[in-house]
Amino acid sequence: MAKLATLLPLLLFLLTASLVFSRNTDREQYGEGGEHPAESEQSSNNPFFFDEKSFRTPLKTREGNLRILDxxxxxxxxxRGIEKYRLAVLEANPNAALMPTHYxxxxxxxxxxxxxxxxxxRKENKESYNLRKGDILRVEAGTTHYIINRHNKEQLLIAKLLETMSVPGQVQPFFGIGGRNPESYYTSFSKNILEAAFNTEDEKVRKVFQENQEGAFVSVPQEKIRQIAQQASSSSEEGRTHGGRRRGPFNLFEKHPTYSNQxxxxxxxxxxxxxxLQAQDISxxxxxxxxxxxxxxxxxxKAFxxxxxxxxxxxxELVSPYGSARSGEGRESQEESVSYQRLSAELSDGNGLVVPPGHPSAIVAEGGQDLRVLCFGINAEENQEHRLAGRDNIYNKMNKAEREIFFKAPETEVREVLNAQRDAGIVEGPKGSQESESEGRGRAFQSILGFAGF
Amino acid sequence: MAKLATLLPLLLFLLTASLVFSRNTDREQYGEGGEHPAESEQSSNNPFFFDEKSFRTPLKTREGNLRILDxxxxxxxxxRGIEKYRLAVLEANPNAALMPTHYxxxxxxxxxxxxxxxxxxRKENKESYNLRKGDILRVEAGTTHYIINRHNKEQLLIAKLLETMSVPGQVQPFFGIGGRNPESYYTSFSKNILEAAFNTEDEKVRKVFQENQEGAFVSVPQEKIRQIAQQASSSSEEGRTHGGRRRGPFNLFEKHPTYSNQxxxxxxxxxxxxxxLQAQDISxxxxxxxxxxxxxxxxxxKAFxxxxxxxxxxxxELVSPYGSARSGEGRESQEESVSYQRLSAELSDGNGLVVPPGHPSAIVAEGGQDLRVLCFGINAEENQEHRLAGRDNIYNKMNKAEREIFFKAPETEVREVLNAQRDAGIVEGPKGSQESESEGRGRAFQSILGFAGF
Amino acid sequence: MAKLATLLPLLLFLLTASLVFSRNTDREQYGEGGEHPAESEQSSNNPFFFDEKSFRTPLKTREGNLRILDxxxxxxxxxRGIEKYRLAVLEANPNAALMPTHYxxxxxxxxxxxxxxxxxxRKENKESYNLRKGDILRVEAGTTHYIINRHNKEQLLIAKLLETMSVPGQVQPFFGIGGRNPESYYTSFSKNILEAAFNTEDEKVRKVFQENQEGAFVSVPQEKIRQIAQQASSSSEEGRTHGGRRRGPFNLFEKHPTYSNQxxxxxxxxxxxxxxLQAQDISxxxxxxxxxxxxxxxxxxKAFxxxxxxxxxxxxELVSPYGSARSGEGRESQEESVSYQRLSAELSDGNGLVVPPGHPSAIVAEGGQDLRVLCFGINAEENQEHRLAGRDNIYNKMNKAEREIFFKAPETEVREVLNAQRDAGIVEGPKGSQESESEGRGRAFQSILGFAGF
Known part of the structure; x- marks a missing residue:
């Protein structure tokens, strides 16, 4: 038995190891085999919310940085429905530029x-645009471009929705002019090819393309910025058209708001x-x-x-169906049930959210300060936002006969509830402070695995 | 050795466990990581046939049910080519209604x-249609809708093809008015948000949206059904159009049949x-x-x-190529071969079938009773049905020169065989009873793993 | 301890087995669960290059063969971005034909x-075309077709890009007329169905469809070839149109070349x-x-x-970004870096290559012989080829102000390098022999796992 005892640790290790491998497999199954399965454990219980730890910073110097959501x-x-998209945020200091690159x-x-x-x-020409707050611009894949913060005091902040093509969800940056980090893609070609391509000695070519030691962001003299900005057009001008299609930026704030009230x-x-926006079906x-x-x-x-x-x-708050697939526990027998859970998150600058189609959602701005949220819509065409409260509530479309079939409360009570809120879209928020999650009626998120619909 | 004997069961367990984990991985690989890998073993040897055990019943009360194919x-x-689709069947008792819901x-x-x-x-309006046997209607994602069986004696039976968007193959139902099962999605919002949204006390809101204890299907008084049906239009009327597009139902039996004979x-x-049907490319x-x-x-x-x-x-019967990838066993050396197997199934009411593109297939109706089969076609545009026997047999397009190149039997015999069947599309069935599967010439389905094409 | 020693091999085996299973899982993760994970080890270090061992030969007789890339x-x-495509090469001897088949x-x-x-x-008619070198023809899925080498001395060589539909990346051939290999799909139907379908005795049907013992390729008498070719049209004629759409072949060499110089x-x-080509977005x-x-x-x-x-x-040579995801080793701390590696390959007849979008690439023809490369472009619409050297170099679009911002070398040196090559597209190659890979500046391909972008 002494010998058995000697072996037990080894055996237990093996058993544990096997179980761990099995669990890994499960996790990868649900995580769709990402590169860093272990990191998925860092994610919170709300799979649709992303805090600052969910962003990586592939490009960073003193003059600026590019952060990208996992x-x-x-x-x-x-x-999975949005696996080919990525959200990124570019920040540049006053008078700093992101080096020419293509993705x-x-x-x-x-x-x-x-x-x-x-x-x-672009292949046939070069286009420059002066961008301001609210401008939207599509940059087609493979277009080498550079971005300058042309203000000499304010930070530049640009949000990007990237749609990947090669490997779903994977973004690759290509810098032609580089140094240590980023490198120049030229310098990976072999000496002979570079010399023949440029009809010039290899050393000269490398010197030209690989001398930048400042990194991905460089500081630009104000006089050069003026020179370049003068030749650029902007969204307030007509916007350049190419083959009848406007290629320049469009300013979001030029439109009348869909909802506007106090x-x-x-x-x-x-x-x-x-x-x-049509080619990518984005809003x-x-x-x-x-x-x-x-x-x-x-x-x-329809839209994410x-x-x-x-x-x-x-x-x-986001309401999500779950448990339909595996009700079992704590309920009678094998009967399936349709129930929902509340997923909630406290929001602050820089957080990312995903609202999947069909899922009810609400956002409250904390008192004392406006809350501003930018939303990219994926599968935008034919998407409709259906309001679940307020004047344009979908249940207000029902007539008396219908209400009496489906609502079990007395008609007067139903009408009272449906009509008490006279605002639409954005309404007065909760009066007190938000209740904590544990007080809520929604059940806690038990397991992502159970979140399965049918 | 006694000690070794003591350990052996443990060791064997570990070895087995490891192998099982390995097999799981394989199975998931082929099953594409579904939620219930273990259940895939329940499936029959014919991966394209689905009997009643392949359906789940996420919604069920005495008044009706919704069944959905795995x-x-x-x-x-x-x-995998149709992973984002699901087939479902809705059944409702006379005068019963499925509660308002969106998917x-x-x-x-x-x-x-x-x-x-x-x-x-819909966002901009409410539309009601009286539907009858043969009516086809598209319901766009996210449209809250309810369905009433307006007959007071007959069952209502509706088949649905669902095209998922969020997670491929996963369907999520959202009920606003609910109770225990289904719940109302409203009740997952926190108290403060509900109160602010409806400008009403939380308790009143919950009472209105959460009083339904009948479940997903409710019984409707006939007088209310008359009231609602009176305001509805139908496929025999013009059909409502919206922006030039017909949004109302279309009746399949209004069309002349493609094939019709005795x-x-x-x-x-x-x-x-x-x-x-165009937006989804369905027929x-x-x-x-x-x-x-x-x-x-x-x-x-082209169509599934x-x-x-x-x-x-x-x-x-469905003919499927296989073995090309791994011929090896029972054949000479490493040479690959193109061969086929017969997959067959005995059909009865409620069975599901998938016929993949390119695969030859035939269906025989058992004597004494008509066989009725509904088919949704996926990738419908440009699809053509090519007949392999009968008057419009594709081999009848060949001329004598071509036949003599490819058929090794004498031309007279070839012509005799190609021309003996004068009907097209639907023909007289086999005279005797169907041979049992084991008598057939087609080889038994050996392994899904070997079914690989090239 | 003697007993422990007895057990150790077993334990080690178990441990090893567990680790192997774990590694398998990883490999499948990156290989996306192909059928033959073990074979992926045979692939070279350059995942975009395919030598002859990467081709399988599902159809092969003395008269011809069909090879298909894994x-x-x-x-x-x-x-993954091109997982539904396959590259294949058909070769037929003089006067040999590939039997009628559909895919x-x-x-x-x-x-x-x-x-x-x-x-x-085709469903509605039969179309024959005489094809010559440079002809491009689309064959829609499910079209039964046969191909004859109508020359009595030269080999016929046809390259194909296949776009799969049923199972991504899986191709299935269907032969109606067959024998031992390929079989006829008819013979997998059961006796009763075949007899009823053809209104003929089973034996006669089988004799007609299953008498071909020559295999997938058959030899055709010259007089029959003449007969068939006489009735066929060709790309030099108008090309048959169907509903306004040209369905016949188009000859690539009829176009003026995009680039042409010495x-x-x-x-x-x-x-x-x-x-x-539009329906499939191919060039x-x-x-x-x-x-x-x-x-x-x-x-x-944009195009692959x-x-x-x-x-x-x-x-x-192909330049690929990598290491961004896991720089760590050999670099300072946790900082990420953007760097590239060179993937290179020596090319000869029959090799396959994939050039992913965005990746810089160059090809040198060995002295003494022209190098001819056929390229299918996937995601062809809106694709642009951006030149990185030569007269139409994208960096030549920059003006002086821009060059002085981004290039750190003196303007005169930059202009000298950008303007020294006066040719465009195809230029004079390296003078000496190619340096060996190990001499190159590009780092060796360390690990596919590290190749991750961000």
């Missing part, structure tokens, strides 16, 4: 704050406003919720909304 | 039997008949095969057909 | 060498030339690089290029 499928298999992704840019000049080196505004731009929306007001419960019929909290603080 | 990729990786999927409905009134609460009829509707077909007759061997060029046996009994 | 995702998850894939054919007659048995030519055909290009010349460094903005070396020898 691959959605690295978080949860529930996000293997299509991009929709939105200027969150500041003033930029962007230059796109509680805030919602602005929405889709391909009927800015045709460049862009921007909600300004006054402090203490609330984006009333609603759902999107990938949102970025731009400014302010707030509270977000 | 996710296709839960059955086999061979069905995160687009739906194509087909009324198999009975009479319904469906009301769609052996049966085939009706087919595509987007040229009913433009609402709907309905075959009535007289007892003892046969849908002659044919294949679809997802079929539901609506009425009757029959025998189905 | 599924792309069997090689690497980096190829469950759309096909784009390109005649690499020789003269063929192809007959398509170093070679590039021909490109897209859907604006040949509308049949076809053909580069003739003179011995000693070079396709200068360039990248595709799937290429086949048709003739000659050469050297290929």
């Amino acid at each position: 691959r959605f499928t690295q978080r949860s298999h529930l996000l 293997d992704t299509d991009e929709i840019l939105f200027v969150v704050a500041g003033r930029a000049t962007i230059t796109l080196m 509680h805030g505004q919602i602005y929405e731009v889709d391909s009927s406003d800015y045709p460049a 862009v929306a921007y909600a300004i919720i006054r402090g203490g007001s609330m984006l009333a419960p609603y759902y999107n019929s 909304k990938v949102a970025l909290v731009v400014d302010g603080k707030g509270h977000w | 996710r296709f990729t839960q059955r086999s990786h061979l069905l 995160d999927t687009d739906e194509i409905l087909f009324v198999v039997a009975g009479r319904a009134t469906i009301t769609l609460m 052996h049966g009829q085939i009706y087919e509707v595509d987007s040229s008949d009913y433009p609402a 709907v077909a309905y075959a009535i095969i007289r007892g003892g007759s046969m849908l002659a061997p044919y294949y679809n060029s 057909k997802v079929a539901l046996v609506v009425d009757g009994k029959g025998h189905w | 599924r792309f995702t069997q090689r690497s998850h980096l190829l 469950d894939t759309d096909e784009i054919l390109f005649v690499v060498a020789g003269r063929a007659t192809i007959t398509l048995m 170093h070679g030519q590039i021909y490109e055909v897209d859907s604006s030339d040949y509308p049949a 076809v290009a053909y580069a003739i690089i003179r011995g000693g010349s070079m396709l200068a460094p360039y990248y595709n903005s 290029k799937v290429a086949l070396v048709v003739d000659g020898k050469g050297h290929w």
Whole structure:
């Protein structure tokens, strides 16, 4: 038995190891085999909320940085529907520029704050645009471009929705002019090829393309910025057209807001406003919720909304069906049941959210400060936002006969509840402070695995 | 050695466990990581056939039920091409209604039997349609709608093809008015948000939305049904149009059948008949095969057909290529070979079938009773059905020179065989009873793993 | 302790087994669960290059063969973006024909060498075309067709890009007339069904469809070839149109080359030339690089290029970003970095290449012989080729102000380097022999796992 005892630790290790491998397999199954399965454990219980730890910073110098949200499928298999998209945020200091680069992704840019000049080196020509807050611009995959913060005091902040093509969810940056980090892609070609390509000695070529030791962001003299910005057009001008299609930027705030009242505004731009959004079936929306007001419960019929909290603080709730697949525990027998849970998050600047189609959601702005949220809509065409409270509540479409069939409460009570809120879209928020999650009626999120619908 | 003996069971357990984990991985690989990998073992040897055990019943009360076929990729990786689709069947008692709900999927409905009134609460308006047998209606994702069986004696039976968006193959139902099962999605919002949204005390809101204890199906007084049905339009009327597009139902039996003879009829509707089908690239077909007759061997060029046996009994055969990838066993050396196997199934009401593109298939109706099969076609555009026997047999397109090149039998024998069957589409079935599977010449299905093509 | 020693091998085996299972899981994760995970180890370090061992030969007789490249995702998850495509090469002896067959894939054919007659048995009619070198033809999925080498001395060589539909990346061939290998799909139907379908005794049907013992390729008498070819049309004629759409072949060499100089030519055909390419969003290009010349460094903005070396020898370099995800080792701390590696390959007839979008690439023809490369472009619409050297170099679009911001070398040196090469597209190649890979500046490919972008 002494010998058995000697062996036991080894045996237990083996057993444990086997179980661990099995669990890994499960996790990968739900996480869709991301590169960093272990990291998925860092994610919170709300698979649709992303705090600052969910962003990586592939480009960073003193002059600026590019942050990018983790691959959605690295978080949860529930996000498979948007696996090819990524959300990124570019920040540049006054008078700093991001070096010329191309990505293997299509991009929709939105200027969150500041003033930029962007230059796109398209095959047939070069185009420069002066961008300001609210400008939306599509940059097609493979277009070498550079971005300058043309303001000499304010930070530039640009949000991007990237649509990947090569490997779903994977973004690859290509810098031609580089140094230590980023490198120049030229310097990976062999000596002979570089010399023949440029008809020049290898050393000279490398010197030209590999001398930048400042990194991905460089500081630009103001006089050069003026020179470049002078030749650029802007969204307030006609916007350059190419083959009848407007290629320049479109400013979101030029549109009348979809909702506007004392509680805030919602602005929405889709391909009927800015045709460049059509190729990717994207929309862009921007909600300004006054402090203490609330984006009333609603759902999107078809679109995923990938949102970025731009400014302010707030509270977000999302209602998600679950348990249908595995009710069992704590309920009678094998009967399936349709029930929902509340997923909530406290919001602040820089947080990311995903609102999947069909899921009811509401956002409350914390008192004292406006909450600003930028939303990219994926599968935007034919999407409709259905309001679940307020004047344009979908249940207000029912007539008396219908209400009496489906509502079991007396008609007078039903009408009272449906009609008490006279505002629409954005309404007055909760009066007191938000109850803590544990007080809520919604059950705690028990397990992502049980979140299965049918 | 006694000690070794003591340890052996443990060691064997570990070894077995490791192998099991390895096998799990394999199975998941082929089952594409469905939620219930273990269940895939319940599936029959024919990965394209689905009996009643393949359906789940997420909604069920005394007044009705909704049954839904398992996710296709839960059955086999061979069905990956249709992983985002689900087949469902809704059944409601006379005068019963399915509560207002929205799904995160687009739906194509087909009324198999009975009479319904469906009301769609679209963003801009509410539309009601009286549906009858043969009506096809598209319900866009996220449209809150309810369905009433408006007949006071007959059952209502509706088949649905669901196209999922959020998570491929996963369907999520959202009920606003509920109780214990289904719950109301409203009640998952926190107290403060509900109160602010409705400008009403939380308790009143919950009472209104959460008083339904009858479940997903409720009984409706006949007078209310009359009231609602009176305001509804139907497929025999013009059909409401919205922006030039017909949004109301289209009746399949209004069309002339594609094939019609003493052996049966085939009706087919595509987007040229009913433009609402275009957005999803779906077609709907309905075959009535007289007892003892046969849908002659044919294949679809591009479409997957997802079929539901609506009425009757029959025998189905599907020819599938396999073994090309791993011939090895029982054959000479490493040479690859192209061979086929027969997959067959005995059909009865409620069975599901999938006919993949390119695969030859035939269906025989059992004597004495018509066999009725509903078929949803996926990738419908440009699809062609190629007949492999009968007057419009593709081999009848060859001329004498061609026949003499490819057929090794004498030309007279070839012509005799190709011309003996004068009917087309549906023909007289086999005279005797069907041979049992084991008598057939087709080899038994050896392993799904070997079914690989190249 | 003697007993422990007895057990140790077993324990070690178990431990090893567990680890192996774990590693398998990882590999499958990156290989996306192909059928033959073990085979992925055979692949070279360059996941974008395919030598002869990467091809399988599912059809082969003395008269001809069909070779097909492995599924792309069997090689690497980096190829997931093109997982539904396959590259194949058909070779037939003089006067040999490939038996009538249909595939469950759309096909784009390109005649690499020789003269063929192809007959398509479409639903409504039969069409025959005489094909010659450079002809491109789309064959829709499910179209039964046969191909004859109508030359009595030369080999016929046809390259195909297959787009799969049923199971991504899986191709299934269906032969109606067969024997031992290929079998006829008819013979898998049961006796009773065959007899009823053909209204003929089972034995006669089987004799007609199953008498071919020659295999997939048969020899055709010259007089029959003449007979069939006489009735066929060709790309030099008007080309048959159906509903306004040209369905016949289009000859690539009828177009003016996009680039043409003393170093070679590039021909490109897209859907604006040949509308049949539009449905699949494919383009076809053909580069003739003179011995000693070079396709200068360039990248595709959106398209994957799937290429086949048709003739000659050469050297290929592809620049790929990597290491961004896991820089760590050998670098300071946790900082991420953007760097690139060179993937190279020595090319000869029959090799396959994939150039992913965004990736810089160059090809050098070995002295003494032209190098000919056929390229299928996937995601062809809106694709642009951006040149990284030569007269139309994208960096030549920058003006002085821009160059002075981004290039750190003196303006005169920059201009000297950018302007020294006066040719465009194809330029004079390296003078000496190619340096060996180990001499190159690009780092060796360390690990596919590290190749992750961000």
